[in-house]
Amino acid sequence: MDKDDIGIPNNSKEPRISEIINEINVRKSLRSTTRLTILLMLSLNKTMTFSNLVEVMGISKGSMKNHLDLLEEDGLIKGKEVLTLRGPRLIYEITEEGKKVYLEITRLLSQDTKL
Amino acid sequence: MTNQDESYTDLTMVLDLFEAKEQRYLKLLYSKYFLVWGTIFILYSWIPVAIYYSIHGWITYVLYPAESIALTILGLILTKSIFKPIVRFNQFRIKIIRRAIPLNTWGFIVPFYLTFFILGSLISYFSLTNKTGLYSLFTYLALDVMLLIIDYYIIKGIIISYSRLPIEGYLSGFSFGISVGISILSAILFQKDYSLIFTIISISWTVTGIFWIFSSLLSYRAYGGSTDG
Numbered sequence: 001m002d003k004d005d006i007g008i009p010n011n012s013k014e015p016r017i018s019e020i021i022n023e024i025n026v027r028k029s030l031r032s033t034t035r036l037t038i039l040l041m042l043s044l045n046k047t048m049t050f051s052n053l054v055e056v057m058g059i060s061k062g063s064m065k066n067h068l069d070l071l072e073e074d075g076l077i078k079g080k081e082v083l084t085l086r087g088p089r090l091i092y093e094i095t096e097e098g099k100k101v102y103l104e105i106t107r108l109l110s111q112d113t114k115l
Numbered sequence: 116m117t118n119q120d121e122s123y124t125d126l127t128m129v130l131d132l133f134e135a136k137e138q139r140y141l142k143l144l145y146s147k148y149f150l151v152w153g154t155i156f157i158l159y160s161w162i163p164v165a166i167y168y169s170i171h172g173w174i175t176y177v178l179y180p181a182e183s184i185a186l187t188i189l190g191l192i193l194t195k196s197i198f199k200p201i202v203r204f205n206q207f208r209i210k211i212i213r214r215a216i217p218l219n220t221w222g223f224i225v226p227f228y229l230t231f232f233i234l235g236s237l238i239s240y241f242s243l244t245n246k247t248g249l250y251s252l253f254t255y256l257a258l259d260v261m262l263l264i265i266d267y268y269i270i271k272g273i274i275i276s277y278s279r280l281p282i283e284g285y286l287s288g289f290s291f292g293i294s295v296g297i298s299i300l301s302a303i304l305f306q307k308d309y310s311l312i313f314t315i316i317s318i319s320w321t322v323t324g325i326f327w328i329f330s331s332l333l334s335y336r337a338y339g340g341s342t343d344g
Contacts, residue, residue: 037133041140044207045200048140055339056140109126109211 027101029074034059035067042077042094043102050079050090068092076101130212137204141276142338146331148197148269149287153327155190156294159183160317160324167313187261194265198272205275266291281337283330290326294319 030036034057041056042048048056054064071077076098082091094102162182166175266288273284280288301315 033129033132036129037136040129040133041137044137044203045140052140052143056136106207106211109130 027074027076029070029076030101032067032070035071038067038071039076039094039098039102042092043099047091047093050092053092071098134208134212138277139338141201141204142334144197144201145273145283146334146338148194149283149327149331149334151193151197152190152287153324153331155186156320156324156327158186160320162186163313164317191265194269198269201272201276205272208275262291263295281334283333286333287327287330290323294323 030039038053038057041053050061050064050068053068054061057064059067068077068079072079075095077092078095079090079092081088083089163179166178166182170178270280270284270288274280297319298316301312301319305311305315
């Protein structure tokens with residue numbers, strides 16, 4: 001199948017919004033607007049620091065940690081500490097499982113014409 | 116326990132939130148881009164001056180183009196790295212979010228094509244009447260034209276990301292275009308007075324570098340980042 005950089009299939013079929021809803025609802029960690037947004041952001045940006053996520057989402061560090069922990073427990077993202085010139089940083093990235101979920105969601109979204 | 120657990124019925128809200136947050140994150144990436152090129156423009160201006168006053172002989176003919184090319188390659192590598200997420204978001208915005216992108220970008224494109232037209236005319240006229248200084252002129256031209264093309268695509272990328280050109284886009288785009296024009300004109304008008312050409316070009320690109328660093332600060336301010344990482 002022909003795909004572009006963000007993994008969107010170029011040939012579309014019938015719109016099936018219910019499939020997207022089911023795909024999201026089947027995973028508890030994705031039943032949150034914030035967590036789904038974080039998954040989409042990590043899918044497109046590949047890696048983001050904990051601080052960047054807190055700043056962009058505009059929520060507290062504690063709340064962000066809870067959201068990230070849930071996504072990590074579900075195997076969709078993983079966090080790792082890296083040493084930078086500005087000291088140690090907590091970086092999050094999408095996992096292979098997370099990529100699959102993202103691609104499935106974008107595949108279904110690209111087929112849908114009326115969100 | 117986190118909040119907002121729910122069953123989905125409306126994905127529009129999710130995509131709207133994602134678009135707003137990602138656009139905010141991209142401000143950080145654009146800030147890095149402006150900072151990289153702002154710094155490079157200033158280095159473009161002052162490294163040749165340092166070479167001029169510290170090194171003599173034939174080696175300078177190699178060093179002048181070498182430092183420009185090395186800086187340009189460094190800038191391109193960093194730009195490519197910075198822009199990968201931006202390109203992915205722009206594709207996502209067009210194909211998934213299906214946000215209307217303004218097709219009429221002539222207001223931004225015309226100044227660039229106009230610059231190309233003026234440069235082309237002047238180069239043709241110059242190359243037919245006087246062969247002196249052609250080497251140095253074409254070295255500048257090759258770099259300037261390449262940077263102009265890159266800047267054009269960057270501005271177009273910003274417009275796709277935000278559906279408009281923010282103030283930092285105007286500042287960077289037009290200061291860049293003006294500096295390209297000044298570089299070329301000074302090379303043509305004062306072709307025998309190299310120290311004057313170097314002075315004019317160094318000042319104009321330093322000013323452009325300062326504009327770009329200011330654009331970087333504006334973009335970073337729009338991102339709203341802290342400095343504690």
